[in-house]
Amino acid sequence: MRQEELAAEIRRIGFSCTRCGECCRETNTDSNLVMLYPPERAELCTATGREGEEFSEPYPEAVAMPGGGSIRFERCIRRREGVCIFLDGNRCQVYASRPWICRTYPFMLSGEELMVFQCRGIGGPLSEGEAWEIAGLLLARKRAEEQEEDRVRTLLSTHHIPAGADVLIDGTGMRRL
Numbered sequence: 001m002r003q004e005e006l007a008a009e010i011r012r013i014g015f016s017c018t019r020c021g022e023c024c025r026e027t028n029t030d031s032n033l034v035m036l037y038p039p040e041r042a043e044l045c046t047a048t049g050r051e052g053e054e055f056s057e058p059y060p061e062a063v064a065m066p067g068g069g070s071i072r073f074e075r076c077i078r079r080r081e082g083v084c085i086f087l088d089g090n091r092c093q094v095y096a097s098r099p100w101i102c103r104t105y106p107f108m109l110s111g112e113e114l115m116v117f118q119c120r121g122i123g124g125p126l127s128e129g130e131a132w133e134i135a136g137l138l139l140a141r142k143r144a145e146e147q148e149e150d151r152v153r154t155l156l157s158t159h160h161i162p163a164g165a166d167v168l169i170d171g172t173g174m175r176r177l
């Protein structure tokens, strides 16, 4: 989908953040799970001065291997009692460095399809410029996702996964859990 079409569709739907902070809290199972690609993790390390391990953990979904063991792909932001650890009251402490998915919520691209998640801000006023920016971010995330998938595919084809091991794979490599 081209940015023009995407921006027009987003503007038609409308969105204005009410600053309720609900998207940063778990309202349904894993509703606030924020996947972090390696560049996003690096950005948050720089912004917070913390190690990635401190604020991120392996993505919960695991692919079971036929001979035992499992693979998990990518990492996500840690949560405390279902709340993103970067949320303070209703404020994001890493707002300027927040991941793509947080910047575009409640919109997300699934392939070419625009998905809209439940959010009380839907239907709110959205300027042409804001819609254009969200569309650009969605397309940038899609490109980053495709590049990350390529890196992970290459890793999978070049690395031996030890039998029975639980491993984590992202674009930076494979490590045992």
Ligand code: SF4
Residues within 6 Å of the ligand: 023, 024, 032, 034, 077, 084, 085, 086, 087, 088, 091, 092, 093, 094, 095, 098, 099, 102
């Ligand atoms: S990083 Fe910020 S915007 Fe994203 S879920 Fe956490 S608190 Fe919310």
